[in-house]
Amino acid sequence: MPRILLVDNGSLRPQAVLNLRRLASALAAATGEPVEAASLLHSHKIPAEQLEGEPAATLGPLAERLAAEGVTELVIVPFFFGPSQALTRYLPERLAQVQERYPNLGIKVTAPLVDTLTGLDLRLARLLADNVREVMARRKMSERQPPTVVLVDHGSPVPEVAAVRNYVAGQLGVLLADEVGCVTYASMERRDGDAYRFNEPLLADLLASKVLAGREVILAMLFLSPGRHAGEGGDIAEICEQAMAASPGLRVATTRLVGEHAGILEILASRVAQGRSGDALLVEMPAMGRICRSR
Numbered sequence: 025m026p027r028i029l030l031v032d033n034g035s036l037r038p039q040a041v042l043n044l045r046r047l048a049s050a051l052a053a054a055t056g057e058p059v060e061a062a063s064l065l066h067s068h069k070i071p072a073e074q075l076e077g078e079p080a081a082t083l084g085p086l087a088e089r090l091a092a093e094g095v096t097e098l099v100i101v102p103f104f105f106g107p108s109q110a111l112t113r114y115l116p117e118r119l120a121q122v123q124e125r126y127p128n129l130g131i132k133v134t135a136p137l138v139d140t141l142t143g144l145d146l147r148l149a150r151l152l153a154d155n156v157r158e159v160m161a162r163r164k165m166s167e168r169q170p171p172t173v174v175l176v177d178h179g180s181p182v183p184e185v186a187a188v189r190n191y192v193a194g195q196l197g198v199l200l201a202d203e204v205g206c207v208t209y210a211s212m213e214r215r216d217g218d219a220y221r222f223n224e225p226l227l228a229d230l231l232a233s234k235v236l237a238g239r240e241v242i243l244a245m246l247f248l249s250p251g252r253h254a255g256e257g258g259d260i261a262e263i264c265e266q267a268m269a270a271s272p273g274l275r276v277a278t279t280r281l282v283g284e285h286a287g288i289l290e291i292l293a294s295r296v297a298q299g300r301s302g303d304a305l306l307v308e309m310p311a312m313g314r315i316c317r318s319r
Contacts, residue, residue: 026097026132027060027090028296031083032248033080033110038074041067042251043283044103046294051101054293062086063112064118079289081115084118085191089127096311098129099299101292102247103283104136105148106188107306108180111136116307123309130311134295135304137186137288142304149195151287151308152244155279159242163277170205174230176260177246178253179223186222189246196244204242212259224300227260230277238273244307248283 026291030048033042041063050060060081067080078114111133135141138148146193156173174253175193189240197207205229210230214223227243230236235277247254254260264276298304 026099027095028057028099029062030101030103031062031064031089032103034066035251036066036069037251037255038070039255040251041070041075041080043249047131048282050289051292054289055296060086064114084122087119087122088125091122091129096130098131099296100131100137100296100303101299102131102133104187105138105246106136106315107180108185111306115311127313131303131309132299132302133307134299135306137291138192139304140191146195147287147291149199151282151285152196153199155285156242157280159277165319167214169239171242172236172274173200173204173207173242173244175207175209175244175246176227177211179214179216181220185220186218196199212253228263228267229275232270236274237271241274243276243278245279245281249281254281
């Protein structure tokens with residue numbers, strides 16, 4: 025039987041690790057199969073006492089331990105929105121090192137949460153729409169001036185990841201067409217240089233624009249777990265506070281995070297099923313092979 029790993033990028037904030045563990049436990053209950061939580065990087069630096077006494081697992085050492093115990097197949101479910109370089113480059117390179125020591129180990133990496141290659145899937149957009157409606161229900165929104173919704177993510181050096189954000193923003197705009205003024209998108213930050221202009225607009229610049237002056241804005245948070253960017257007192261909160269201080273009348277509210285919505289489990293469970301069947305994989309590394317196939 026393959027071992028299933030729910031894998032995120034990693035964080036230095038304990039809340040992110042605890043959320044990943046919570047989801048791994050819920051996914052195990054939903055699928056009837058054990059699921060272990062692991063990060064690609066960073067999380068092993070968090071003191072165990074901040075993680076209920078259990079150190080965070082990182083993927084490389086965990087894969088080596090499981091292979092040493094006799095596991096011959098891993099199904100890795102990425103807790104990522106799109107095909108970041110962490111998934112398409114770092115992960116295969118790190119796991120190839122594990123396979124050099126354990127050549128009988130086969131590895132399947134499923135598609136991330138958004139897969140634009142396998143047909144229309146509105147589940148993530150519906151989840152985001154739920155989060156926006158939740159904010160609208162608890163705040164007194166002007167009927168004459170419906171809120172502007174901004175789907176905001178971290179920003180990425182990979183155009184394909186930014187394209188996923190824009191793709192989901194289009195879906196969200198359709199779902200909320202009769203309820204909000206408009207739906208657009210922004211990045212929290214970007215690398216310098218023209219090569220990374222696909223991340224524009226930046227959230228700070230968008231909130232400072234004249235078109236949003238005096239408006240109600242809801243940030244649909246395209247973040248998975250609380251951390252230094254999307255957590256309490258994080259970078260997004262600081263950007264919003266500065267924008268409202270500079271533009272009296274601007275009101276900005278944020279939704280909860282994607283990983284905090286129960287609907288994320290349906291998407292993750294479908295990825296587990298795809299991993300078991302070998303359908304729509306992002307990366308496949310067969311046992312006894314030296315070639316990584318990546319779509």
